[in-house]
Amino acid sequence: MSLIIACGLKREARIFDRPGRDIFVVIGGGQAARLDQDLDDRVGRFPGIIVSCGIAGALAPTLRPGDVVIDGDAVVAERLAEAVSYAHRGRIVGNDAIIATAGEKRLLSERTGALAVDMESHVAARVALRKGLPFAALRVISDRAEDDLPPAALVGMRPDGGMALGAVLASLARDPRQLQALARTGSQAGLAFRSLETAFEAIIGAGIDRLDMAAR
Numbered sequence: 156m157s158l159i160i161a162c163g164l165k166r167e168a169r170i171f172d173r174p175g176r177d178i179f180v181v182i183g184g185g186q187a188a189r190l191d192q193d194l195d196d197r198v199g200r201f202p203g204i205i206v207s208c209g210i211a212g213a214l215a216p217t218l219r220p221g222d223v224v225i226d227g228d229a230v231v232a233e234r235l236a237e238a239v240s241y242a243h244r245g246r247i248v249g250n251d252a253i254i255a256t257a258g259e260k261r262l263l264s265e266r267t268g269a270l271a272v273d274m275e276s277h278v279a280a281r282v283a284l285r286k287g288l289p290f291a292a293l294r295v296i297s298d299r300a301e302d303d304l305p306p307a308a309l310v311g312m313r314p315d316g317g318m319a320l321g322a323v324l325a326s327l328a329r330d331p332r333q334l335q336a337l338a339r340t341g342s343q344a345g346l347a348f349r350s351l352e353t354a355f356e357a358i359i360g361a362g363i364d365r366l367d368m369a370a371r
Contacts, residue, residue: 156289157203158364161194161279165316167209170352178364179203182316183275187251189314190275194282204231204291204366205283207276208355210347211247211294212254214264214272218243218296220343221350224271227280227291231366235293238361239354245270247292249277255304264300271296293354297347298340305333308340 157177162168168180181197183190198205211224218224223242225235236242248269254260263272276292283290298304307326313319327334 156366157201159194159197159201159203159205161190161205161207161275162209163274163316164209164312166318166348167351168316170348170355171208173359173364176359176364177203183278184314184316185253185274185312186314187274187278190278191282194279195286198282198286198288202286202288204289204363205279206231206235206290206363207247207249207273207279207292207294208351209273209275209294210297210344210351211271211273212260212298212302213270213296213300214248214260214267215245215270216300218270219299220296220346222296223350223354224294224296225291226276226294228289231289231291231363234361234363234366235291235358238358238363239293242293242354243270247271247273247276247294249273249275249280253304253309255309257301257303260300293358295347295351295354297344299343302340302343303336304340305336306330307333307337 160171160180163183171180181193225242226247246269248267254272307323310322
């Protein structure tokens, strides 16, 4: 089956680009309704395994930037975990908006028991269930459970998944005091992206995109 990857950012999508492989990438850009429709359209024409893949925020205080978390249907999640043997197994919860503060993360953790949160996994899981397709999520931690994201980080994504540099700079101009927190956020994100690339190389090497499995 083909591999259909749901992610939020163009930077993530570039990691997943594999010419000659049966891999399709759908970028959400923080727009849940559009991601739902785009995934629905894609699997309507090319059914496959839906994998939510990208960076995430930690809900569990033990997780650190670069840590990998895997969730999803047993067969696919197990294959992912075999390929990325150091990954944590546990629930990944999706949310339409960024969970920006340590307090919000703590409440979400208490309510769901999830290890991590992102903005695409709930949409991808919903489409997979609706279409009767296999689903899994592989997410790499960027911000820790104790981190508050600075305002500039919350406006940094364009609807197409690109970076909204102008909005980030404007936010910094309004409040330069957030520069240190923004630098920390960027450094942690860089670590997460490198870890994501390593993990994705591992799952491609294990042939996840060539799994031959029946729909759920």
